[in-house]
Amino acid sequence: MVFKTDENERNTEQLRESISEKISLAESKLEGVTTKIRQSQAEVDKLAQKQISNSAKVRNIKENTSEFTAVDVRDAYDEALEAQQRLFVMRGQMDKFRSEQGHLQELIMQLQDMNGYLTKTPLLEGGDTELDPAEFVESVIKAQELERKRLSNAMHDGPAQALSNFILQVEIAQRLFDIDLDQARDELDALKATASATFTKVRDFIFELRPMMLDDLGLTPTLRHYFDAFNEQNEIEVHFTASGTERRLESYLEIMIFRAVQELVSNAARHSQASSVKTHIDTNEDRVAVDVEDDGQGFNEEQALGNSMGIKVIKERVDILNGEFNIDTAIGQGTRIGFTIPLATEGQDVFA
Incomplete structure (x- = not known):
């Protein structure tokens, strides 16, 4: 860098x-x-x-x-x-x-x-x-x-x-x-x-x-298992969907995306007063896109990026990987956070 x-x-x-x-x-x-x-x-x-x-x-x-x-x-x-x-x-x-x-x-x-x-x-x-x-x-x-x-x-x-x-x-x-x-x-x-x-x-x-499933089965099955357990242990309900091609990604990408989704959903459960969270992951040949949307109380975007280490670190990691990071939120209107990360094809470097 x-x-x-x-x-x-x-x-x-x-x-x-x-x-x-x-x-x-x-x-x-x-x-x-x-x-x-x-x-x-x-x-x-x-x-x-x-x-x-x-x-x-x-x-x-x-x-x-x-x-x-x-x-x-x-x-x-x-x-x-x-x-x-x-x-x-x-x-x-x-x-x-x-x-x-x-x-x-x-x-x-x-x-x-x-x-x-x-x-x-x-x-x-x-x-x-x-x-x-x-x-x-x-x-x-x-x-x-x-x-x-x-x-x-x-x-x-x-x-x-x-x-x-x-x-x-x-x-x-x-x-x-x-x-x-x-x-x-x-x-x-x-x-x-x-x-x-x-x-x-x-x-x-x-x-x-460290979810061992991540190494054995990959990102999407691990997220499904995680949210099944999460829904059993929490009052807030997470709806998880996946689209595109279910494929294995680089190990560092899978753990980074898993931790990011884990952080965003946990934030919604702890702080947003939401009743439900929708999480979607879409994977194709050249990029993976993640969306996490809750029906909670929302927040001030500038304050969140300044005060929330979790969201700030996710954004910085996405930036390092030449991805795009978006927040759509307002007080009383829920929150939608999404990020897209390019996937390296043969002969290419995602950091380039």
Whole structure:
């Protein structure tokens, strides 16, 4: 890619300064997260010691049941379960902080690599693209970090939280066998339902992360499967249609289009107050066209391109691929977003 600039050296230096500022900001955040990890670890260690003490108390009650009243037994088990639950919560929080720590460390390495590259290779002059280099780098970094944050939150609020609850229910069921067999059986039934729900969450999370169907079957079948699952899990209904020639595209195109459609439909479900979304994909020999239309509340187009990283990144990716991107929306009138991407024929390059 060739960036448009009249003062190449100055723009390169400005970009290096901008990246250096982002490195400093990321390092400051990393220091704060590292402090939280140390504090949380201290709390986890304290709770772990308390759990050992509580477990010893419960064992003593089991071995000398006649020496304790029913209230003593109940209080001991309640105290043990409460400490266990707090320990699970703190460990989950630790995992979240460590994930954030890893992301920040990776971001700093990427930024340092960019600065090193710019030191050796200044931005090229010429070309007719209007993409500003600093804005381009910033948008790429923001898109990466937003996706990582989304995945981290999804993992913590979905599979990780479900597994923590699952382990806690196992602990409860184990202890109930010594107190109330009927209640223990009820807890096992609930445990089975939790295991099934957790499996579904993990499966959905894996599909969101990287749908393997995309590699095996291609874009259109994967979108059909995605929208079938989406309609089961959301109140908003998505109507998906496809026309033209159903064919395999380049791998990078299939994942880019899938992620774009996923983002646009998710935006409609989360923000537009729409009741339905129509999604259409048309593929022929030399281009693929995508339309996503909802009956929601609409928005201001300029504000959306300025504030919505998702839509902005989709537009930039379409621009990079020499495609066309269109938004038709207004407050209270729904939204239609479409983009067309040229497909390379034999001997041609879509980036040319």
